Amino acid sequence: MLSYKSILLYSSLALQVQASLYHFTNPTTCCSLLHSEFHGGPSKVFSSIAPQYEALTFYWTPTAKVLPRCVFTPYNTNDVKKAVKLFARRNCQFAVRSGGHSYNPGWAGIKDGILISLGNMNQTTYDMNTKLATVEGGSRWTDVYGALLPYNVTVLGGRNSDLGVGGYLTGGGISFYANKEGFAADNIASVEIVLGDGTVINASRHHHPDLLRSIKGGSNNFGIITKFRLMTVNANGLFNGWYMRYPFASTDAYLAAAERYCKVGADEDTNSHIIFSASIVGTNPMTNVALMAYDGALDPLSPPSVLEPFFNGTVSSPTFQWFAPNGTIKSATDGLRDAQGSGNRYTMTTLSIHVKLSLLKQLREAWLLETALTENLQTTPGFLVQFAFQPVGKKWIAASEAKGGNSMGITKPLAIMWIQLRWDNESDDNKMLQYSRRLISKFESISARAGNPARFRYLNYGDRFHKNDIIPSYGSDNVKRLQRTKKRYDPDNVFGRLVPGGFKIPGY
Numbered sequence: 001m002l003s004y005k006s007i008l009l010y011s012s013l014a015l016q017v018q019a020s021l022y023h024f025t026n027p028t029t030c031c032s033l034l035h036s037e038f039h040g041g042p043s044k045v046f047s048s049i050a051p052q053y054e055a056l057t058f059y060w061t062p063t064a065k066v067l068p069r070c071v072f073t074p075y076n077t078n079d080v081k082k083a084v085k086l087f088a089r090r091n092c093q094f095a096v097r098s099g100g101h102s103y104n105p106g107w108a109g110i111k112d113g114i115l116i117s118l119g120n121m122n123q124t125t126y127d128m129n130t131k132l133a134t135v136e137g138g139s140r141w142t143d144v145y146g147a148l149l150p151y152n153v154t155v156l157g158g159r160n161s162d163l164g165v166g167g168y169l170t171g172g173g174i175s176f177y178a179n180k181e182g183f184a185a186d187n188i189a190s191v192e193i194v195l196g197d198g199t200v201i202n203a204s205r206h207h208h209p210d211l212l213r214s215i216k217g218g219s220n221n222f223g224i225i226t227k228f229r230l231m232t233v234n235a236n237g238l239f240n241g242w243y244m245r246y247p248f249a250s251t252d253a254y255l256a257a258a259e260r261y262c263k264v265g266a267d268e269d270t271n272s273h274i275i276f277s278a279s280i281v282g283t284n285p286m287t288n289v290a291l292m293a294y295d296g297a298l299d300p301l302s303p304p305s306v307l308e309p310f311f312n313g314t315v316s317s318p319t320f321q322w323f324a325p326n327g328t329i330k331s332a333t334d335g336l337r338d339a340q341g342s343g344n345r346y347t348m349t350t351l352s353i354h355v356k357l358s359l360l361k362q363l364r365e366a367w368l369l370e371t372a373l374t375e376n377l378q379t380t381p382g383f384l385v386q387f388a389f390q391p392v393g394k395k396w397i398a399a400s401e402a403k404g405g406n407s408m409g410i411t412k413p414l415a416i417m418w419i420q421l422r423w424d425n426e427s428d429d430n431k432m433l434q435y436s437r438r439l440i441s442k443f444e445s446i447s448a449r450a451g452n453p454a455r456f457r458y459l460n461y462g463d464r465f466h467k468n469d470i471i472p473s474y475g476s477d478n479v480k481r482l483q484r485t486k487k488r489y490d491p492d493n494v495f496g497r498l499v500p501g502g503f504k505i506p507g508y
């Protein structure tokens, strides 16, 4: 029998062997191998001196920007397959990018390695017989919605139409239809995916069901998704989106109305959708801002009953502002894209809670206090902080379950909560990141003290400091399924050891 000591010795030897096996090839060599593989035809490999390089390395927020040695721009699944095979064989490190909306540097980018940018793979088609849309992995939602509206249908996608489909769907995806239809990922009927050994497979509920389920929240850990086949919903009628603003003095009533909507409202009328937020811009006082949408007609003088308290003075001094009157899902999400313009430095961080009015109030107060007490915070050029939450109700959870389940492990209603920060200058990055980390850990301890804390952290709002804490927040049964799927579909851990960016599965 092996002694404990010899096991230790053996495992440290194994680690050394592993380390030398996994010696990475110099990225310049990888880029030139790629270049020879794809010589002839249109250019698909761009180094930093190429005029296209600048646009290909543009991110929604410059906080996410890192510079790759070269960018590879595949046109089809076969291109992706050839590249992944090459990278796996030669130990080339790479990153995968769809819309580039991640807030975290190196998630959809890589310093010095190779960036696979899927932007050319942006086609959407619709099959009237199956009612499924086929969407390529590098599309943006504005193009997807635009291609489907002529058929009077749409899919569950970004509330901001500029987001890419690849990151959004593999991270879960919160859409305006969530209260009725679950996460956007729940509405994936099947995917075409390029695995770490270059094999291309379709995963559906009938073929490779464990893989399909695992990618619903499993991010970039299993392969590169080249096509999503998505269930559609009717988009024949009007779609409306608007903001409601309330002054500081309305805060208690606003939170009370928010509590009621979280506990029962979202389930009472699943055509409705509300993000409850509050923001502080510069040194101005905090204001309450609810982003609302309705799948159907909206007359602000006689709103659907679940929304009445937000209009009729129960929450006092409302100000109403359209972003999409009598529009479509496309005009609403294009409206938000334009309102949430790119170019500023941003970060995002998240947790979830079980909603209770007293807890909402405590969190709100802790946020205001921390903001006021942090020196030179509100005078930071470009300063904006947004504190937001929205419910995941019973019907949302039931819809997820009915469509086959996902990886995220939400079994009881909760509210996903997030803090988004904006500022102008790179020199303030540290200060802002520290502030957001302090806030989230305060929130965690307040929510733990209130009893019955929620464990879930939403991947698409996760920050870099939670790199290894997002997937564990799905719970141990889900982590075990993800690990089993990983072992079966990426046995060489290509998407762990060669892809440094993203939220990782424990052990990989």
Ligand SMILES: Cc1cc2nc3c(=O)[nH]c(=O)nc-3n(C[C@H](O)[C@H](O)[C@H](O)COP(=O)(O)OP(=O)(O)OC[C@H]3O[C@@H](n4cnc5c(N)ncnc54)[C@H](O)[C@@H]3O)c2cc1C
Pocket: 060, 095, 096, 097, 098, 099, 100, 101, 102, 103, 107, 108, 118, 137, 138, 158, 159, 160, 163, 164, 165, 166, 167, 168, 169, 170, 171, 172, 173, 174, 175, 219, 220, 223, 224, 225, 226, 340, 460, 461, 501, 502, 503
């Ligand atoms: C202004 C703004 C608004 C937002 N609004 C919403 C919202 O309404 N609802 C919501 O849920 N989220 C929202 N988000 C968060 C958003 O979902 C994430 O940022 C998401 O990652 C964006 O998808 P992307 O394709 O643009 O991501 P990218 O930044 O391109 O990629 C993110 C991650 O996904 C991986 N990935 C991308 N494509 C693929 C693929 N084809 N196969 C495998 N892995 C892939 C990348 O490797 C990377 O790790 C918003 C973000 C911003 C900045």
Ligand SMILES: *[C@@H]1O[C@H](CO)[C@@H](O)[C@H](O)[C@H]1NC(C)=O
Pocket: 119, 120, 121, 122, 143
């Ligand atoms: C979609 O891809 C095509 C082909 O590469 C490209 O010409 C086009 O600009 C892309 N469309 C968008 C909106 O990015």
Ligand SMILES: *[C@@H]1O[C@H](CO)[C@@H](O)[C@H](O)[C@H]1NC(C)=O
Pocket: 150, 151, 152, 236
């Ligand atoms: C879509 O709806 C409009 C208006 O309701 C109708 O005129 C049109 O024929 C529909 N198109 C399709 C493809 O069903």
Ligand SMILES: *[C@@H]1O[C@H](CO)[C@@H](O)[C@H](O)[C@H]1NC(C)=O
Pocket: 192, 200, 201, 202
């Ligand atoms: C995946 O499914 C599509 C559509 O059903 C089919 O055309 C394609 O050949 C399948 N691919 C593989 C690798 O099975």
Ligand SMILES: *[C@@H]1O[C@H](CO)[C@@H](O)[C@H](O)[C@H]1NC(C)=O
Pocket: 305, 308, 309, 312, 313, 314
């Ligand atoms: C506002 O609407 C709510 C919910 O419908 C109702 O309970 C309340 O009495 C109304 N208040 C006023 C001032 O009309």
Ligand SMILES: *[C@@H]1O[C@H](CO)[C@@H](O)[C@H](O)[C@H]1NC(C)=O
Pocket: 297, 325, 326
């Ligand atoms: C929206 O349409 C309704 C009729 O469906 C109409 O009464 C209303 O004036 C329209 N609102 C706007 C802002 O265009």
Ligand SMILES: *[C@@H]1O[C@H](CO)[C@@H](O)[C@H](O)[C@H]1NC(C)=O
Pocket: 381, 382, 424, 425, 426, 427
């Ligand atoms: C910071 O931002 C302000 C205003 O946007 C700008 O004028 C200033 O030059 C910036 N400072 C640094 C150090 O970048």
